[in-house]
Amino acid sequence: xxxxxxxxxxxLFKGVKSIIIIxxxxxxxxxxxxxxxxxMSGIELTAREAKxxxxxxxxxxxIFFGQLFVMSISHDTINRETHERTIRFLVTxxxxxxxxxxxxxxxxxxxxxxxxxxxxxxxxxxxKLDLFIFSQTMSLLTYQLALTILLSxxxxxxxxxxxxxxxxxxxxxxxxxxxxxxSNIWLTWMKFMTPFxxxxxxxxxxxxxxxLAGMMLFIANLIFRRREC
Amino acid sequence: MLAIETKQLKKSYGSSLIxxxxxxxxxxxxxxxxxxxxxAGKSTFINMLTDISKPSFGxxxxxxxEGPNDQVKKRIGVMPDYSTFYSSLTAIKHLxxxxxxxxxxxxxxxxxxxxxFVGLESDMNKKTSKYSFGMxxxxxxxxxxxxxxxxxxxxxxxxxxxxxxxxxxxQLIHNLxxxxxxxxxxxxxxxxxQKLCSRIAIMKEGQIVKIGSMDELRSFYQSTITVKLKHSPxxxxxxxxxxxxxxxxxxxxxxxxxxxxxxVENENKISQIIRAFTRCKVDVFRVEVEEASLExxxxxx
Numbered sequence: 001x002x003x004x005x006x007x008x009x010x011x012l013f014k015g016v017k018s019i020i021i022i023x024x025x026x027x028x029x030x031x032x033x034x035x036x037x038x039x040m041s042g043i044e045l046t047a048r049e050a051k052x053x054x055x056x057x058x059x060x061x062x063i064f065f066g067q068l069f070v071m072s073i074s075h076d077t078i079n080r081e082t083h084e085r086t087i088r089f090l091v092t093x094x095x096x097x098x099x100x101x102x103x104x105x106x107x108x109x110x111x112x113x114x115x116x117x118x119x120x121x122x123x124x125x126x127x128k129l130d131l132f133i134f135s136q137t138m139s140l141l142t143y144q145l146a147l148t149i150l151l152s153x154x155x156x157x158x159x160x161x162x163x164x165x166x167x168x169x170x171x172x173x174x175x176x177x178x179x180x181x182x183s184n185i186w187l188t189w190m191k192f193m194t195p196f197x198x199x200x201x202x203x204x205x206x207x208x209x210x211x212l213a214g215m216m217l218f219i220a221n222l223i224f225r226r227r228e229c
Numbered sequence: 230m231l232a233i234e235t236k237q238l239k240k241s242y243g244s245s246l247i248x249x250x251x252x253x254x255x256x257x258x259x260x261x262x263x264x265x266x267x268x269a270g271k272s273t274f275i276n277m278l279t280d281i282s283k284p285s286f287g288x289x290x291x292x293x294x295e296g297p298n299d300q301v302k303k304r305i306g307v308m309p310d311y312s313t314f315y316s317s318l319t320a321i322k323h324l325x326x327x328x329x330x331x332x333x334x335x336x337x338x339x340x341x342x343x344x345x346f347v348g349l350e351s352d353m354n355k356k357t358s359k360y361s362f363g364m365x366x367x368x369x370x371x372x373x374x375x376x377x378x379x380x381x382x383x384x385x386x387x388x389x390x391x392x393x394x395x396x397x398x399x400q401l402i403h404n405l406x407x408x409x410x411x412x413x414x415x416x417x418x419x420x421x422x423q424k425l426c427s428r429i430a431i432m433k434e435g436q437i438v439k440i441g442s443m444d445e446l447r448s449f450y451q452s453t454i455t456v457k458l459k460h461s462p463x464x465x466x467x468x469x470x471x472x473x474x475x476x477x478x479x480x481x482x483x484x485x486x487x488x489x490x491x492x493v494e495n496e497n498k499i500s501q502i503i504r505a506f507t508r509c510k511v512d513v514f515r516v517e518v519e520e521a522s523l524e525x526x527x528x529x530x
Contacts, residue, residue: 003329014317084313089372092279092307093330095299228282 001102004090008106012073021069022114025058029118032057033125055122055133058115062137063199068169070111070144075165076158077103077149078224083158087229096225104149104217111141136199139209143195146213150220153227230293232257232380232411233278238287240273247273249435250287255413255428257292257379260406262426263415264523270435271415272310275384278413279307292380303332306373310384310415312365316358320344320368323357324375331376340375346404347371348397363390370398374405381405383414387421399425423523447520453480453492456499459515460487460506467509474505 012018032055062069078100081087090099115137123129148165155161176194179187191197195209233255240248248270255261265271276282278289280297294301314323324340344353347367352360357368366386373381386402387395402425406412416422422429423443430440439446456479463471475482478498479491493499499516506513 003326007326085309085311086313086315088281088307088309088312089327090330091281092305092309093302093327098299226283 001094001098001105004094004099004102005106005109008077008103009109012107012110015073017073018110021073022117024065024069025061025114025118026121028061029055029058029121032061033122055119055126055130055137058118058122059133059137059140059199062115062140063196064173065169066140067144067147067172068166070107070141070148071151071161071165071169074107074145074148075152075161077107078152079156079161080158082156082227082229085229091229096227097221100149100153100217100221100224104145107145107149108142111145112138115141136206139206139213140195140199142213143209143216146216146220150216153220153224230257231255231290232259233261233289233291233413235278235289236287238274238277238289239285240270240277240282241285247435248277251437253430253437253440255411257411258406258409259428260402260412260414260426262422262429263413263432264417264419264422264429265415265432267417269432271432272384274432275307275310275382275413275415279305279309279382281309303376304379306376306378306381308369308373308381308383308386312369314357314360314365314368317356319356320349320353320360320371323368323372327372328375331378333376335375343371343375346374347401348394363394366390367394367398370401374410378410380411380413383412385415385417387416387418395421419523429523443523446523453494454496454499455481455490455492455519456502457488457490457517457519458502458506458513460489461512461514462487463509463511467511471505471509471511475502478502478505 076083078087081090087099115134119129119134147168151161151164151168155164173196176196179194180191180196180200182188182191192208193212195206195212198205198208231254233253235251235253237250237252238248239246239250251274263271263274273282277284278291278296280302283297289296291298291301292304318326321337321340321344324343325335325337328335328340341350341353344350347370349364349367349371352364357365360368366389370383370386373383383402387398390398399421402412402414414422414426426443428440428442429446430437432438439449441449472484475489475491478501479493481490481492483490491502493502499518503513503516
């Protein structure tokens with residue numbers, strides 16, 4: 001698992017897409033920190049968000065575009081290997097769970113580093129590091145990554161996950177927020193399955209998001225273990 | 230300890246049974262050849278043993294450990310039938326990564342040694358996207374042996390290779406076997422299997438129809454050995470005597486001026502016939518023995 005995780009982690013830094021996303025994250029962090037006062041006057045924020053206005057911009061970026069970012073660079077994490085049959089070199093050497101978890105944690109570490117660098121950049125302006133918002137953002141990325149891995153296991157063709165990645169990346173936050181705030185009794189229960197309901201609350205319920213990510217990974221693992229390579 | 234043991238191993242896709250219950254034992258130190266036509270189920274069988282696919286029924290053990298077993302995977306090397314590599318990695322990086330995955334970190338020197346062993350020393354720093362089909366085959370073997378496994382699966386190791394590469398890979402397989410490695414290989418190439426393998430199994434429609442050493446397979450398919458003997462003229466005084474002896478020694482006797490052809494039951498008869506010729510003061514210039522080739526045995530099946 002460690003070897004695969006390390007390989008995935010370093011591999012992600014090499015792609016053009018990853019470099020663009022890192023640049024977007026850093027630029028957003030820099031400008032949201034620099035123009036935070038202007039931002040606060042323009043939109044409604046919770047007390048905690050107002051206090052941590054410097055990092056709220058980054059959280060918003062991950063909420064609205066995080067799924068798109070994660071999908072764009074990790075949509076083919078598993079299915080590219082099965083499609084090109086390089087997976088055969090892996091499954092004949094280690095367990096399928098180790099492959100799945102290695103790839104997941106390698107990607108998660110990539111996002112952790114990207115986010116940590118962004119937060120550190122912000123802390124230069126704000127002179128503080130908001131670990132709560134950092135943890136919230138990280139939990140959201142964990143969820144988004146687990147969903148991406150699940151889709152990559154479920155759908156064998158990388159071309160399909162690339163297409164779906166764009167669709168889901170755009171639609172997921174819109175539907176997620178709609179479900180979170182809707183009063184429709186037939187749909188309102190679904191809010192417990194989206195990360196937005198827990199992010200909207202200013203408490204530690206964001207840990208439920210990590211639990212949801214764990215459930216998706218568990219399902220992905222069950223499917224992957226039965227999959228022909 | 231057995232290298233491979235399978236009990237009633239079956240694989241089905243939907244209602245179609247591809248591998249129909251295989252019982253097989255491969256001893257350690259063997260080069261075991263698996264022969265069969267396209268679609269006979271050879272690769273499906275190897276895929277089950279190497280955890281690429283899951284058996285529908287039955288059990289198997291590799292190196293004494295019940296499979297699938299993630300620990301035993303570190304002791305086996307697999308060259309799958311269809312190999313695409315990571316196009317952005319060089320051969321050395323492939324070997325380092327895949328060996329680490331098998332729990333054995335290797336140095337660049339060890340990678341170079343293995344790449345030299347398979348004949349890729351001059352291309353070790355090239356990205357595999359620039360590799361030809363033959364080079365990929367060689368890298369497939371290199372990655373299967375980089376972590377020094379005890380049991381090596383080679384699925385069609387020489388198919389599509391030029392003659393020189395085939396000879397090189399045959400030598401390589403021999404060398405690996407000399408180092409004590411057990412090799413389980415599939416092939417379409419009958420000459421290759423006949424030349425390399427200590428035991429052979431012929432698979433047909435998902436079942437092993439015949440298994441044994443080359444001699445065992447021959448003795449099964451051919452109850453007699455045809456001997457052709459070139460000799461000097463037989464003295465008239467000995468002609469009747471020798472003819473009587475030959476008629477008793479074998480069957481299908483054909484006599485011409487300087488040749489006789491006869492079918493005998495076993496090899497001892499050949500030496501007895503040569504002694505009989507010598508006793509009759511007839512010189513023996515040449516003895517040719519016609520045996521069933523693997524090709525004939527295979528076609529018979």
